Amino acid sequence: MADWGLQAVIRPKEYDHQHLDHNDLFGSIDTKKEYDQALLFCYPHLFDNHHHHHDHVVTDELVDQLYKPVYQTIDHHHGFDPEIQQDQEQDIKNFCGSAPKTSQLAPKLKKRKNQQKRVVVQVTADGLSSDPWAWRKYGQKPIKGSIYPRSYYRCSTSKGCMARRQVEQSCTDSSIYILTYTADHNHSQPTRRNSLAGINRSNRVKAIPKSPTSGDCGKTVTMSKDSPFHSPTTLSVSSIDDEVLQHSNITHETTFYNKFDNNEGLAMMPAINDDDCMVFSDDFFDGLEDLGGYKMESSSTKQFPHVFC
DNA sequence: CGCGTTTGACCAGCGC
DNA sequence: GCGCTGGTCAAACGCG
Numbered sequence: 001m002a003d004w005g006l007q008a009v010i011r012p013k014e015y016d017h018q019h020l021d022h023n024d025l026f027g028s029i030d031t032k033k034e035y036d037q038a039l040l041f042c043y044p045h046l047f048d049n050h051h052h053h054h055d056h057v058v059t060d061e062l063v064d065q066l067y068k069p070v071y072q073t074i075d076h077h078h079g080f081d082p083e084i085q086q087d088q089e090q091d092i093k094n095f096c097g098s099a100p101k102t103s104q105l106a107p108k109l110k111k112r113k114n115q116q117k118r119v120v121v122q123v124t125a126d127g128l129s130s131d132p133w134a135w136r137k138y139g140q141k142p143i144k145g146s147i148y149p150r151s152y153y154r155c156s157t158s159k160g161c162m163a164r165r166q167v168e169q170s171c172t173d174s175s176i177y178i179l180t181y182t183a184d185h186n187h188s189q190p191t192r193r194n195s196l197a198g199i200n201r202s203n204r205v206k207a208i209p210k211s212p213t214s215g216d217c218g219k220t221v222t223m224s225k226d227s228p229f230h231s232p233t234t235l236s237v238s239s240i241d242d243e244v245l246q247h248s249n250i251t252h253e254t255t256f257y258n259k260f261d262n263n264e265g266l267a268m269m270p271a272i273n274d275d276d277c278m279v280f281s282d283d284f285f286d287g288l289e290d291l292g293g294y295k296m297e298s299s300s301t302k303q304f305p306h307v308f309c
Numbered sequence: 310c311g312c313g314t315t316t317g318a319c320c321a322g323c324g325c
Numbered sequence: 326g327c328g329c330t331g332g333t334c335a336a337a338c339g340c341g
Contacts, residue, residue: 137314
């Protein structure tokens, strides 16, 4: 059975247009479930205890606008294989249905590198510390085609954890860092204290220099698909809960778009402003922090990158 | 002392 | 088969 690790990326619209060479590196998210997976992989705290679905109105035009370009990308770069999609659907169902068994968690040995599932996240320098997991650097290598080296991290929370993270600076936009997550955590999300204990030092070291040009777009996060989301603590795939929204005082400025996908849930996409950035109010992040025990860095305006476009 | 980064060496996948 | 490249290992070292 095919087990291709197609990647998907959510990135600012203008980024795609200006950095087409990077499209060769990444695929794109093609379903809302994959977006959920990406979110869950990187920000699991957003999903804890929120595993019921909600009805949200979304127009067909909006759905087409949000998702159509992604399918095109997949067709172009990876080819569209119904069997592959079926496998991916099954992976997601396994993930959604119940806590996975140990056998499901164990990565396949000798798996081809390009078949490994991975999640690609693009963040600004400020966003590098927004990861709740504790990572330990175990290698760094210069990458062909990039003037910046790639750093390799493994999860330091648990010795047996196979989760990996790669960090590289975009060669076309030095303010953007490309995070690639592979494998999955075999443990629950660390507590805030544990997480800080693991990242305090590395954060202070600032191994990756912050670009003087960064900061224009706040937290720019780019998500990708096909993550190995089999965290044993995960209850189900879900979207950010209405309770979160209410708790966060979401206003018209922080509208979420939602998309039904074959009765298997819906995605919630932050609104895109005129600058092609998702904008969240401070109240929103305060709410998330309260609900998930997760501290976002202080900033007057939080902006998440939006989906491909 | 524990935990982190750095860095050169080594290994394996992949294309030719 | 060979060479290139990416990913990992492990020793050395730094820091609190």
